[in-house]
Amino acid sequence: MPQELNYLKETPSQTAGPYVHIGLAPGAAGFDIYKQELGWDIAGPNAKGERIRVEGVVVDGTGSPVKDVLLEAWQANSEGVFAHPEDSRDVENGFRGWGRVITDFETGEWGFDTVKPGASPARGGTLAAPHINLWVVARGINVGLNTRLYFDDEPEANAKDAVLNLIEWEKRRATLIAKRSERDGKVLYRFDIKIQGEDETVFFDI
Amino acid sequence: MKPAEFYQRDREWHPPALTPDYKTSVSRSPQYALISLQGSPSEITGPVFGQNDIDPVDNDLIKNYAQPGEGPIGERIILHGRVLDENGRPVPGTLVELWQANAGGRYRHKKDTYLAPIDLNFGGCGRTLTDENGYYYFRTVKPGAYPWRNWVNSWRPAHIHMSIFGSGFAQRLITQCYFEGDPLIHKCPIVNTIPDPDAIDQLIARLDMNATIPLDSIAYKFDIVLRGRRSTLFENRLEGN
Numbered sequence: 001m002p003q004e005l006n007y008l009k010e011t012p013s014q015t016a017g018p019y020v021h022i023g024l025a026p027g028a029a030g031f032d033i034y035k036q037e038l039g040w041d042i043a044g045p046n047a048k049g050e051r052i053r054v055e056g057v058v059v060d061g062t063g064s065p066v067k068d069v070l071l072e073a074w075q076a077n078s079e080g081v082f083a084h085p086e087d088s089r090d091v092e093n094g095f096r097g098w099g100r101v102i103t104d105f106e107t108g109e110w111g112f113d114t115v116k117p118g119a120s121p122a123r124g125g126t127l128a129a130p131h132i133n134l135w136v137v138a139r140g141i142n143v144g145l146n147t148r149l150y151f152d153d154e155p156e157a158n159a160k161d162a163v164l165n166l167i168e169w170e171k172r173r174a175t176l177i178a179k180r181s182e183r184d185g186k187v188l189y190r191f192d193i194k195i196q197g198e199d200e201t202v203f204f205d206i
Numbered sequence: 207m208k209p210a211e212f213y214q215r216d217r218e219w220h221p222p223a224l225t226p227d228y229k230t231s232v233s234r235s236p237q238y239a240l241i242s243l244q245g246s247p248s249e250i251t252g253p254v255f256g257q258n259d260i261d262p263v264d265n266d267l268i269k270n271y272a273q274p275g276e277g278p279i280g281e282r283i284i285l286h287g288r289v290l291d292e293n294g295r296p297v298p299g300t301l302v303e304l305w306q307a308n309a310g311g312r313y314r315h316k317k318d319t320y321l322a323p324i325d326l327n328f329g330g331c332g333r334t335l336t337d338e339n340g341y342y343y344f345r346t347v348k349p350g351a352y353p354w355r356n357w358v359n360s361w362r363p364a365h366i367h368m369s370i371f372g373s374g375f376a377q378r379l380i381t382q383c384y385f386e387g388d389p390l391i392h393k394c395p396i397v398n399t400i401p402d403p404d405a406i407d408q409l410i411a412r413l414d415m416n417a418t419i420p421l422d423s424i425a426y427k428f429d430i431v432l433r434g435r436r437s438t439l440f441e442n443r444l445e446g447n
């Protein structure tokens with residue numbers, strides 16, 4: 001018998017199920033229990049950079065909106081700095097870079113307000129195009145799905161982004177590009193996620 | 207930023223996306239393969255939480271939604287354990303959140319229409335930070351089994367949903383904790399999305415008599431393992447290194 005390696009195994013994932021909201025976003029689900037809910041304010045009041053809103057819907061393999069999704073976002077600030085001790089640079093006071101939202105129970109639409117991230121460090125001393133990391137959990141999803149939102153007004157940075165270029169099917173890269181518009185003078189990016197089927201969003205094993 | 211990556215996730219230990227006996231997964235599973243990424247700062251970093259984010263009572267589900275002087279009905283339990291990484295090292299200061307049904311299997315959620323009643327003194331969610339040894343504990347009532355529309359007669363085993371962060375976004379995990387000896391566990395299509403029986407065993411909390419408080423609460427122990435991390439890296443030239 002060869003030796004044992006003696007590593008522990010990662011705890012296996014299970015679906016978040018239909019009632020994830022009461023656990024992770026009770027206030028958003030209309031349930032008043034905590035004094036302070038986590039994840040409502042990604043950027044905080046002091047963040048520099050362009051204020052943006054991101055909106056979308058998650059669609060299943062039948063083309064129907066998934067109305068019981070919870071999404072989490074993780075992003076750098078406008079200068080590409082992550083609010084984390086391993087990033088040696090500072091972020092603005094109150095900038096957390098993390099947020100979570102749930103879909104509207106009737107329409108399946110979700111959205112969050114934040115600042116547009118800057119280019120952040122990537123592997124090999126290169127820079128990643130501005131992006132927001134997204135994690136999608138819901139009933140029927142056994143392991144949370146990781147994807148990235150990029151911006152359609154960053155074509156040059158996107159063309160050089162190492163992660164986008166890993167996707168050998170160029171057509172599929174488009175599923176990660178949010179579309180910019182304006183509404184009532186506010187910058188809006190639309191990012192629909194298709195879990196399955198035609199134009200299926202690219203998901204990552206990170 | 208120091209270069210260090212998490213060990214790759216063993217996708218044969220976790221459930222696959224498509225598990226047809228769990229019917230909702232059929233239309234909610236990607237058909238294309240995942241694109242594999244090596245760790246970069248986007249994945250290695252993640253949100254940081256502190257004591258200011260939560261209240262001390264948040265980990266006590268016996269109290270955190272009860273009317274003054276009252277409490278929920280059900281089997282009083284302590285759920286405790288450690289959050290470790292695959293190297294067996296504690297994960298300190300990390301956020302652990304949980305949610306569950308009440309003793310009758312009913313969730314306090316407007317979409318839950320099961321005929322078992324709401325408990326006026328039970329909310330069903332809690333959160334805490336692990337201490338410097340990676341230790342956490344909650345006080346709650348043991349949840350009841352409940353029926354769900356999968357097969358005609360499907361019942362979830364008693365379970366508590368748990369959400370854990372770790373130190374990097376790549377460690378983000380949601381799972382479910384089951385209870386030792388529950389005969390519904392191995393009948394459940396959600397449990398059985400996990401192919402390896404040893405992996406299923408890892409989700410079953412053990413009755414822990416040593417942590418039980420006599421004449422007060424029964425205890426269950428549930429350790430959680432997050433992805434481990436290499437201390438050296440084969441590619442040694444990340445930005446800032």
